[in-house]
Amino acid sequence: MKYFSVSELAKKWKLSERTVRNYCSTGKITDAFLEENVWKIPNTAERPERKNKKNEELSILDIIRQEKSSKISGRLYHKIQIDLTYNSNHIEGGTLTHEQTRYIFETNTIGIEDSSVKVDDIVETANHFKCIDMIIDNANYDLSENFIKKLHLTLKSGTSDSRKNWFAVGDYKKLSNEVGGLETTSPKKVSFEIKKLLSSYNKKNKKTFEDLLDFHYKFEKIHPFQDGNGRIGRLILFKECLKNNIVPFIITEDLKLYYYRGLAQWNNQKGYLLDTCLTAQDRFKVVIKNLCPNIKF
Numbered sequence: 001m002k003y004f005s006v007s008e009l010a011k012k013w014k015l016s017e018r019t020v021r022n023y024c025s026t027g028k029i030t031d032a033f034l035e036e037n038v039w040k041i042p043n044t045a046e047r048p049e050r051k052n053k054k055n056e057e058l059s060i061l062d063i064i065r066q067e068k069s070s071k072i073s074g075r076l077y078h079k080i081q082i083d084l085t086y087n088s089n090h091i092e093g094g095t096l097t098h099e100q101t102r103y104i105f106e107t108n109t110i111g112i113e114d115s116s117v118k119v120d121d122i123v124e125t126a127n128h129f130k131c132i133d134m135i136i137d138n139a140n141y142d143l144s145e146n147f148i149k150k151l152h153l154t155l156k157s158g159t160s161d162s163r164k165n166w167f168a169v170g171d172y173k174k175l176s177n178e179v180g181g182l183e184t185t186s187p188k189k190v191s192f193e194i195k196k197l198l199s200s201y202n203k204k205n206k207k208t209f210e211d212l213l214d215f216h217y218k219f220e221k222i223h224p225f226q227d228g229n230g231r232i233g234r235l236i237l238f239k240e241c242l243k244n245n246i247v248p249f250i251i252t253e254d255l256k257l258y259y260y261r262g263l264a265q266w267n268n269q270k271g272y273l274l275d276t277c278l279t280a281q282d283r284f285k286v287v288i289k290n291l292c293p294n295i296k297f
Helices: 006-013 017-025 060-070 076-091 098-107 119-137 145-156 187-202 209-222 229-243 253-264 271-291
Strands: 033-035 038-042
Touching: 006 017, 006 038, 017 038, 017 271, 060 076, 060 119, 060 229, 076 098, 076 119, 076 229, 076 253, 076 271, 098 119, 119 145, 119 229, 145 187, 145 229, 187 209, 209 229, 209 253, 209 271, 253 271
Parallel strands: none
Antiparallel strands: 033 038
16 A cells, blocks of 8 residues: 555645644544654545534643643543643653552552652652642743742752752753753853843744744753752743644653754755654644543644
């Protein structure tokens, strides 16, 4: 059997590539499948019918807030808390397993046997759960320095870093740092650069997926905090997806190197990061579809 790529089928059907991706990830194109993070679509695929009536379903943010408020287990809010926390921490070297992360969230106890873990990993896991609640509660507000600093304060409170006199919890870095072997913005210039970034970003009324990734790249390039920049950056990215009615996503371990390459090459080739995040988004659409079948993308 011959297969189309997303771009080939989009051209054939005279649709956007994003629409074709949505059709694939939500099962509207029979037998389409992912192979090495690329959709393969049978050449016999038929174009799904598009409904003209206005979608009156709840947004992803509405559903997450309802589940958070009612403390429903095993649904989308529950899965976001565990999967986003585990993966974002794991990317940064966290040692807790997915099961241990789940146990801490569900029982508020440690429950670790026959192994030793860092106390900081446990503290930061519990703190990350609180950060996710913060981005859900504040999703509709514009980003601000104050909110970003509060996220960092919440994430790093009670850690061993918080007891170091040179480590500013909830404030910008005092010492120079680097990411991926590259220099970042000097401590003296961080406040100015963050203000400039937020001003430019918040002026855009309707933000695209690429706008969000561009902000994420620039935030990580500034690297405003002494530690925790990656996790804060991904929390902000998740929040902004919810705010702008864009399907959020989670960078998993198998996408980590592609994600790092995408950030490193953003100025030269935006496609690397876009493709990686769209792949993560496609996967999360499947999760949402399974848990909330009435949501339309």
